[in-house]
Amino acid sequence: MQPHRLSRDDARRLVVRAQLLDAERPGDVVEVAEQLGAIKIDPTATIAPSEQTIPWSRIGWSYEPGQLTKAVETDRQLFEHDGQFHPVSMLAPLVATLRGRQLRAGTQAWLDANERFRADVCARLRAEGPLQASAIPDTSQVPADSSSGWHGTNQVPRMLEVLSRIGEVMVVGRVGRQRVWDVAERALPAGLPVPPLDEAQRMLEERMLQGAGLARRRSPWTPVGDAGEPAEVEGSAWKWRVDPAALAALDDDPGGRVGILNPYDRMLFDRPRLKELFGFDYVLEQFKPKAQRVYGAFAHPILVGDRFLGLLDAALDKKKETLVVTAVHELVPFDEDETEMVRAEIRDLAEWLGVGLTGVS
Template sequence: MHQLTRDQARRIAVQAQLLEADRPDDVVGIAEQLGAIKIDPTATIAPAEHTILWSRIGSTYDRAQLSKAVESDRLLFEFDGAFRPVSLLPLMLPAMRRWPRRESSRQWLEANDRFRREVLARLRAEGPLLASQIPDTADLVRPPDGWYGPNQVVHMLDFLQRQGVVAIVGREGRHRRWDLAERVYPHDLPDYSYADAERMLDERRLQAAGIAKQRSPWTPVGEAGEPAVVEGLRQKYRVDPEALTALESDEGGRAVFLSPYDGLLFDRPRLHELFEFDYVLEQFKPKPQRRYGYFAHPILIGDRFVGTLDAEVDNEREELRVTAVHEFLPFDEDEHATVGAEIADLGRWLGVDVPEW
């Protein structure tokens, strides 16, 4: 049983998310470590997938690197709202073959079997296609729910992707282009049993987290890694042995602005327990109830959350307008300089001016 201080646990989590001083420079390598790079179109600064990569690489990150890795090199693939490394695909396929488990989803697929066959026939003959290019001939309709509109083709494509039958081959703007999975995914993938695949997925989730609670619905890691306790906390944790080794060569921290959809923020209970940070995304709050801003980016310095950045790109003026830097505790001189330098780096990456703020 490893005995860790809270400081060590935080450093493990920060290192596992590649947010230490030694920056990575390879998009595919980052995806391999993180497991998933969240996709979200909200672009007060930039879409989440690009901000997440900029937070690791810095101003040398080129957005074309991501599209090349996905669409040309096929080393990453899009699934369930995130870009993932192809090395995860064989671990996901056994669960995809068992999908769906929910009875209502099975019934919808059964009732729309003719529709399913027509969608697949259209893709086989004409793909890759956008959902809007495929006729909606559904017999049983799922009503709009706030996330999906009335077009049943989108539902069918998402269902077939979860079964491993179709895949996203690329995007036109924010719209996904679909094709048969057999023409998108590699053919020489290893074949794992469901149990072995789940065990390896647990290991990959722990790799990305560094440390996670043993019984966590947010970061399920099962029996991966080794048992650990964190000073001052009663919960039992699992820790990645490689993350423990990395502590010995800790390069120190830096200032980081995190997209609200960054992986370090996802496990909210762990965020509270290890970092003493209760993060609330205010995007969906009425404006009078917002404290930090519509899409404020948390600021991490080293292994501590010290504030939030409320900023937005003004495309007409080609400026990064900083509305506020909210300081949880007053910054010292070094912290002001560090945050200011990171704002300047953000402006360089965006290719816009940063007026005095």
Template sequence: MAHRLSLDDARRIAVHAQLLDLPRPTDLVETVRRLTFLQIDPTAAIAPNADLVLWSRLGNVYDPADLVKAVEGDHTLVETVAYIRSPQDVPAVIAEVRDAEQHPFIVEWLAANDSFRRDILTRLEADGPLLSRDIPDTSVVPWPSTGWTNNRNITKMLEALTLRGHVAIAGRKGRQRYFDLPERVYPDGLPTLTYDEAITHLDERRLQALGIARSTGPQLSGEHPYVGAAGEPTQVEGVPGTWRVHPAYLDLPGFEGRTALLSPFDRLIHDRVRAEQLFGFEYILEMYKPKDQRRWGYFALPILHHAQLIGKLDAIADRKSGVLTVNAIHEDVRFTKEMTAGVHGEIRDLASWLGLEVTGPAAPPRPRRRATPARPR
């Protein structure tokens, strides 16, 4: 029998699962494990997505150098293609790609370039870790594309091998990735999973991170937000259909919310359909739209207040000028004094974390300093 949740309870579960309530988490590695992954995206209108997601949870104590150390230093976290993950999830990610039905073109391209694959593995065994530019292109059949990946044979083969567990990403030099053999990057003792075991593992991990989610849905690019048969069925007041809920979150003792500024790629709002159904929140990333067609801004940050998504922040960080320019604060609901104070405080904290000064037409006023009582003479 399905559970029955109020809309407010469903929202609280989603916020709590994403570590966006109080108290804040304090451990970087444990935070990433809970979130399941951090999406790597080069856009840095404010900060890179992985850093912005962690700042939203950990606050100003978060130092991006700590993430680099975790990934490239002690490998308590690892980079896969497009994501940073806990090593515990790598076997499932590999098994899912390895055993899933592949597009015939991929199968044919990999088969035709088997000698190329062997050349790469031999070179990495002898000289790894290596940047892709340091690996010779001995492909037999080039990678055809009408887009930017056309003839990027080395990169496509390295990513294919990484997804299948034959190669691992060992670190970075700027935006370029170092590749090496997986036994030099991943911790010892990782299990080999079957396809079914991998799907079960990933579904359970996604539900732990999302709290409440749909079993299936429209195919989306990248990591999908669906959880299969994980968790337990539930009905949400006013929302059609059946959801899956993580049973550990059904009884949240004393939910305490806070205000948070979110990355456009944050998992709380990444599934736009889920965000609209659960939170009544409409969002589109407008960086690809012409300026005169944008409603909220180039890289608007969704604003969370307790268990409600209340608006968007249009701001841009200019590190050369040393300023965080706040162009607008878009209110989806009429802000209360508490909401306004919370949003202004988060903007100041964001600027402080970035080492920038807040400016712009919608910049919050500077907090008043308390007058120091005069000393008696």
């Protein structure tokens, strides 16, 4: 079919609306996860953890952190995998892709060398689970390379993560920030209809495009494959895929608003797309030496309508129960209305956190 031709403004609005960052706010955290496909989990809490600020930036003042816990642990409407919360509607195709996954050669070699350890971990979970990693003995035969610093000398967390990638174990809850694990056969719903691998891959690509609105076919950050329909964007030489449902709803535009986004927000994940469509070259300065930082170690991008106009450098002072704003960096000078809208959103953020506010009038 002939590609759809989109103006750059329409392309941005498509993406913003697909990410639930327009004026029409969703009702709850499950609705957010269903549309986005995933909510990133990260312990960095300069303001609040990503799994909390991501729903708040969509839902607003009515979102309460306990809603996420209830959706995951009580209602079982969301599940955790690979550091993200996903809607349960994605469970069956995800399980199919995990069972069909080929591990990297080095990881597979480590797993093969620790076959007895693998059996020990699964046996302990079957007999005593669900368990935290700390409750499982390390009986490994061959340690993994720990030079990257991502894993310590205890091999149990690494084994659990590897087994989760191939669908043998799952995260079934958390105690604080510590994951609780169980074997997949007990964690999965009885009679889960797992589709064939090719169908599962197609389903996941369609869900990826639903959350993206517009993406490149073979993007390593937003891999949508042949999902959706072909599109061209004014001024871009890239070949795009567009979600037809999002395209059909483009004229029904509720307008824009201000969004303060956690650095691990899914909207920011595909950096090349962010630069190509929004002209926003976002660099997270968390891992830069302090002397090289311009906007702050964990600055939150500020979306106004369909433009990234600034960055919020702020931190929660828990002892003083105050959100301390160090700076609001204006990438483009704000007009009077934009200034007030951004300040109002920052005030709403402090109110949601239940703390006072300094640095913003």
